[in-house]
Amino acid sequence: MRRLHGEDAQFIFQETHAQHQHTMKVVVIDPEGARAPLDYESFREGVRLSIPMAEPFRWRLVKVPLRLGHPWWVEDPDLDIDYHVRRVTAPAPGGKHELSEVISMIASIGLEHDRPLWQAWMVDGLEHGRLAYVMKVHHSLADGLSSAQLLLDMLTESPDEWPDPPPLESIPRDPIPSKKWLLADSLVQDARTLGRLPRLMAKTARSGQAALRQNRTAQPLARSFAVDKVRWNAELTPHRWFAHDTISLREMKRVKNHFDVTVNDVFLAVVAGGARRYLLAHDELPADSLTASIPVSTRQPDQTRDWGNRTAIWSIELATTIDDPVERLQAISAHTKAARAAREERGPQLQHDYMEAWPIWTTVVNWLPRPMRRYTSKASYSLIASSVPGPRQPLYANGAKVVQVISMGPLVMDLGLNVTGWSYCDDFTIGAVACREHVPDIWALMDSIIESFDELR
Amino acid sequence: MRRLHGEDAQFIFQETHAQHQHTMKVVVIDPEGARAPLDYESFREGVRLSIPMAEPFRWRLVKVPLRLGHPWWVEDPDLDIDYHVRRVTAPAPGGKHELSEVISMIASIGLEHDRPLWQAWMVDGLEHGRLAYVMKVHHSLADGLSSAQLLLDMLTESPDEWPDPPPLESIPRDPIPSKKWLLADSLVQDARTLGRLPRLMAKTARSGQAALRQNRTAQPLARSFAVDKVRWNAELTPHRWFAHDTISLREMKRVKNHFDVTVNDVFLAVVAGGARRYLLAHDELPADSLTASIPVSTRQPDQTRDWGNRTAIWSIELATTIDDPVERLQAISAHTKAARAAREERGPQLQHDYMEAWPIWTTVVNWLPRPMRRYTSKASYSLIASSVPGPRQPLYANGAKVVQVISMGPLVMDLGLNVTGWSYCDDFTIGAVACREHVPDIWALMDSIIESFDELR
Numbered sequence: 001m002r003r004l005h006g007e008d009a010q011f012i013f014q015e016t017h018a019q020h021q022h023t024m025k026v027v028v029i030d031p032e033g034a035r036a037p038l039d040y041e042s043f044r045e046g047v048r049l050s051i052p053m054a055e056p057f058r059w060r061l062v063k064v065p066l067r068l069g070h071p072w073w074v075e076d077p078d079l080d081i082d083y084h085v086r087r088v089t090a091p092a093p094g095g096k097h098e099l100s101e102v103i104s105m106i107a108s109i110g111l112e113h114d115r116p117l118w119q120a121w122m123v124d125g126l127e128h129g130r131l132a133y134v135m136k137v138h139h140s141l142a143d144g145l146s147s148a149q150l151l152l153d154m155l156t157e158s159p160d161e162w163p164d165p166p167p168l169e170s171i172p173r174d175p176i177p178s179k180k181w182l183l184a185d186s187l188v189q190d191a192r193t194l195g196r197l198p199r200l201m202a203k204t205a206r207s208g209q210a211a212l213r214q215n216r217t218a219q220p221l222a223r224s225f226a227v228d229k230v231r232w233n234a235e236l237t238p239h240r241w242f243a244h245d246t247i248s249l250r251e252m253k254r255v256k257n258h259f260d261v262t263v264n265d266v267f268l269a270v271v272a273g274g275a276r277r278y279l280l281a282h283d284e285l286p287a288d289s290l291t292a293s294i295p296v297s298t299r300q301p302d303q304t305r306d307w308g309n310r311t312a313i314w315s316i317e318l319a320t321t322i323d324d325p326v327e328r329l330q331a332i333s334a335h336t337k338a339a340r341a342a343r344e345e346r347g348p349q350l351q352h353d354y355m356e357a358w359p360i361w362t363t364v365v366n367w368l369p370r371p372m373r374r375y376t377s378k379a380s381y382s383l384i385a386s387s388v389p390g391p392r393q394p395l396y397a398n399g400a401k402v403v404q405v406i407s408m409g410p411l412v413m414d415l416g417l418n419v420t421g422w423s424y425c426d427d428f429t430i431g432a433v434a435c436r437e438h439v440p441d442i443w444a445l446m447d448s449i450i451e452s453f454d455e456l457r
Numbered sequence: 458m459r460r461l462h463g464e465d466a467q468f469i470f471q472e473t474h475a476q477h478q479h480t481m482k483v484v485v486i487d488p489e490g491a492r493a494p495l496d497y498e499s500f501r502e503g504v505r506l507s508i509p510m511a512e513p514f515r516w517r518l519v520k521v522p523l524r525l526g527h528p529w530w531v532e533d534p535d536l537d538i539d540y541h542v543r544r545v546t547a548p549a550p551g552g553k554h555e556l557s558e559v560i561s562m563i564a565s566i567g568l569e570h571d572r573p574l575w576q577a578w579m580v581d582g583l584e585h586g587r588l589a590y591v592m593k594v595h596h597s598l599a600d601g602l603s604s605a606q607l608l609l610d611m612l613t614e615s616p617d618e619w620p621d622p623p624p625l626e627s628i629p630r631d632p633i634p635s636k637k638w639l640l641a642d643s644l645v646q647d648a649r650t651l652g653r654l655p656r657l658m659a660k661t662a663r664s665g666q667a668a669l670r671q672n673r674t675a676q677p678l679a680r681s682f683a684v685d686k687v688r689w690n691a692e693l694t695p696h697r698w699f700a701h702d703t704i705s706l707r708e709m710k711r712v713k714n715h716f717d718v719t720v721n722d723v724f725l726a727v728v729a730g731g732a733r734r735y736l737l738a739h740d741e742l743p744a745d746s747l748t749a750s751i752p753v754s755t756r757q758p759d760q761t762r763d764w765g766n767r768t769a770i771w772s773i774e775l776a777t778t779i780d781d782p783v784e785r786l787q788a789i790s791a792h793t794k795a796a797r798a799a800r801e802e803r804g805p806q807l808q809h810d811y812m813e814a815w816p817i818w819t820t821v822v823n824w825l826p827r828p829m830r831r832y833t834s835k836a837s838y839s840l841i842a843s844s845v846p847g848p849r850q851p852l853y854a855n856g857a858k859v860v861q862v863i864s865m866g867p868l869v870m871d872l873g874l875n876v877t878g879w880s881y882c883d884d885f886t887i888g889a890v891a892c893r894e895h896v897p898d899i900w901a902l903m904d905s906i907i908e909s910f911d912e913l914r
Binding site (some may be wrong): 087088090 | 548565850
């Protein structure tokens, strides 16, 4: 049994039926070389076998009455496998468009809070007889890197090896705490939060001064509510619309080395260029530069199995006012350097402390921005962009090789576009998700992103 | 623009994310003889063409602030066809189990109240190259008979004919009423309701006396909260689990003639026998007879295009204490005769008047039963059962013959099992829906239903 950290609890508190807070990782598998038929039964059994290794798959949420504190995870190995494991067939011809269509449908269905917060879907009907495994995980359970670990737990790094997990039945069950206990504990926690408030305020003031200093330099951090809303900065609907495509990680690295930037800078430049190109084509590019909210991992190498979220947020200007793609890349690189420096000066702790300080954080994040969002024509940020270094070695499912890894992040507030990049071996796959209603031509956006990479090559 | 009747509004008021209030009609189509390829594009276009004929497909809900009265339908032809028209492929081999699995998934996704309340899905991947069209319609728009009409509007009664509808663009749009107007109008309506209250009370008293008289006869009407809960009389979850199978309508008619009962009596006896057999196998059959809530159409032949609901509810004992299938059928027939007689004595109007008497009806239906459901071990009724006479002539979709018509009704309150029967030509297809969690072995229940028909033949 464990109390959710603030970073994890926010994904519970801010979930609505239109604002799903799950993320998805998709692996596409070439069945050639499989040691056994890759049918639904073997998929279901494979998932069942991986549950003992993956604690978050057994966690059930216990909420504190009246939302008076962070909820708890209670370990409950007695889960209903048929709720969690599902299947669907992609329409013919089963290419990237049809797979994205199926991913959109799966993403548009929320997860129920009264069960462990994940689902695993098997998708067949893909071209060349391929299959996809879709892992839908609530963000409160795992950030990008820890969901990579969940994925690794279900796959193997060689075609032969197969994990030998302990039986599910051997795992002890946590007792479910009483409402009284939950309330009492939360009140103690809230009192502690109150006690820490003066120190938090002092820290905030110091951090504010540092930010002011930073903003007097050549590379100010992107401010929130600084740029005009674009079409996807609108009230979220429940309907996700997804597209994905793959570029070469080797080529990205060549670009990175040539301009002395990072792979993440190249990714952001590609996203910025794509969004700019798409909005220009619709005659909707704001005069000010688009801004991005960028989750950055603060996870140490030995923390890969510390589940939940260990991320900080960077706010980056995407330099979409610059026409030249190389200049845009260099401007973005300067902005990420500044964000990294500012983060180092401030330390990663302040945001974490705020998130722990229920109910301050919930108020700041869920309630204060509402009138801002409603009554200004400015967006909090233009979009969310996130890249995660994925597995460098090929992965296998029961002897069959994983040929592609696709990722999808959540939409939050008015940030109605989320672009994620995941590397796998020599590939880098970009997934973009929005509400159907805001970006019905999501493939035009995806194509613009790919074109903006071609410009940099 | 039109105000929802009480019968229609209740399906809006009682909808939650676990208690979807849509129904589904499914037609399975043999593509042989189709005049054009039956692909997704032509399906989407066919649906688009049928919208001008089907008013309910263009209705958007306008709710009265603070739920102070019945909502309104506003005609809005400007709909987003890609929200309403969807597709999915059934897993191989595409038999009745896989089709039911897909129907379960479609049924588990709710309809959004901010859009016209329907979706049309095309399902391919069925055995023998067949297709299914799934029409998901909110119950507030159409009861069984009027959704049959919506189906007829999309199909033709001969392979050649094809309707020639007016273009969608020619349909005028209703203005959306202001909140002020909606509130004012509802207050007037509510005042009228209050004024009608004394007369309604007098009518209720007379009806109560009639019911008491009835209950002193040999065939009392089934009382609510009279029978122990069975496994599906539990809090609803969002996850529907559906099974369907077909029996011969000719054989049903032979049984009906032989025992001098109605087709509906045979249907109810089959459902009763199936539920009894299933519960016996689980050692869960209550000592008292199961009861059913049975929607009965009050629609006149000239009212097929009066959308919405025109039904009354019969409460019928299912005679599950009787071991002999023929005696059980005869007992059920006596119960339905008594219910018909009682209905004729009372007139169909009382229930309608109550449903119109917002907020009395909402209170009676949504709030009063809650403590009853929570604190008694008795179910309001054991299940919902409903049979509708479907098309007697074969139907065609663009020249391709419809080979099967399948129906699914909604779950309400603790009535966690709904069995519907629909006839089509010489077939009678029975669909059973429950929550996955309550009846994971829904096919065992379906098979028990079919076996209980075989007993009567």
